[in-house]
Amino acid sequence: xxxxxxxxxxxxxxxxxxxxxxxxxxxxxxxxxxxxxxxxxxxxxxxxxxxxxxxxxxxxxxxxxxxxxxxxxxxxxxxxxxxxxxxxxxxxxxxxxxxxxxxxxxxxxxxxxxxxxxxxxxxxxxxxxxxxxxxxxxxxxxxxxxxxxxxxxxxxxxxxxxxxxxxxxxxxxxxxxxxxxxxxxxxxxxxxxxxxxxxxxxxxxxxxxxxxxxxxxxx
Numbered sequence: 358x359x360x361x362x363x364x365x366x367x368x369x370x371x372x373x374x375x376x377x378x379x380x381x382x383x384x385x386x387x388x389x390x391x392x393x394x395x396x397x398x399x400x401x402x403x404x405x406x407x408x409x410x411x412x413x414x415x416x417x418x419x420x421x422x423x424x425x426x427x428x429x430x431x432x433x434x435x436x437x438x439x440x441x442x443x444x445x446x447x448x449x450x451x452x453x454x455x456x457x458x459x460x461x462x463x464x465x466x467x468x469x470x471x472x473x474x475x476x477x478x479x480x481x482x483x484x485x486x487x488x489x490x491x492x493x494x495x496x497x498x499x500x501x502x503x504x505x506x507x508x509x510x511x512x513x514x515x516x517x518x519x520x521x522x523x524x525x526x527x528x529x530x531x532x533x534x535x536x537x538x539x540x541x542x543x544x545x546x547x548x549x550x551x552x553x554x555x556x557x558x559x560x561x562x563x564x565x566x567x568x569x570x571x572x573x574x575x576x
Contacts, residue, residue, distance in 0.1 A: 358381055359382040360381055360382075361379070361381075361382060362378065364376070365409070376404060378401070378405070379399070380400075381400065382396070382419075383395075383458065383459065384396070386454075388489070394455075396420075396421055396422070396423065396451060397414075397417050397422040397423070398423050398455060399422070399423065400460065401425060403427070407438075407445070410424050410438060411445070421440065421449055421451070422440050423440075425460065428472050433477060434471055435456075435460060436473075437471045438474075439452045439473065439474075446534050447473060447475045447534060448478065448497055448532055448534060450496070453471060453473065453480065453494050457469050457471060457482075458492055467482050468480065468481050474533060475497040475532070476497065478497065480493065481493045496532045497533055499530055499532045500530065501529070502528065502530065504528045505529065507521045507527055520542050521540060522539075522540030522541065525540025527539035
């Protein structure tokens with residue numbers, strides 16, 4: 358985890374003091390530095406508007422950057438806005454877990470509630486059998502939408518039609534951000550094939566379906 362500061366100065370700004378915002382760069386879903394999913398967290402983003410947050414996320418060029426504000430409900434921990442380099446997301450797993458980790462810091466809170474675009478997202482703090490700190494979130498309700506032609510998905514992922522599970526055809530699902538999920542009869546082999554044949558024509562097809570269970574982060 359790395360602390361840094363970003364300094365903003367607009368052409369219309371008057372005076373010698375630019376605005377500065379501290380942010381934390383960390384790796385989620387790993388215990389090894391420079392592995393896992395990278396994330397930038399701005400623990401106090403008050404004063405930033407949506408357009409500026411989007412420009413910052415684009416400049417940092419990480420998969421997601423989060424910006425923290427006071428919660429609308431005082432019983433909750435914080436309001437969190439999540440940005441990719443291109444757009445804002447109503448919810449995402451690793452930014453939620455990583456932001457909870459930063460906000461808890463060295464405290465002893467056992468639960469946090471982050472207000473996101475989809476609504477309040479609860480995060481539970483625990484330790485595993487070895488004593489490593491973990492953060493568990495419950496995803497928002499998952500909604501399922503239209504079915505997708507399996508031929509489109511298999512062509513995009515470099516799979517054969519026989520690789521798709523008959524009882525899990527491709528379909529759109531969403532826990533805030535829509536994606537395509539499909540059942541793969543040979544998941545391990547298909548992962549290997551995807552590494553050597555980039556997906557084309559279906560941007561979200563290779564994203565795994567989120568579980569209604571929870572996602573953990575080890576310290």
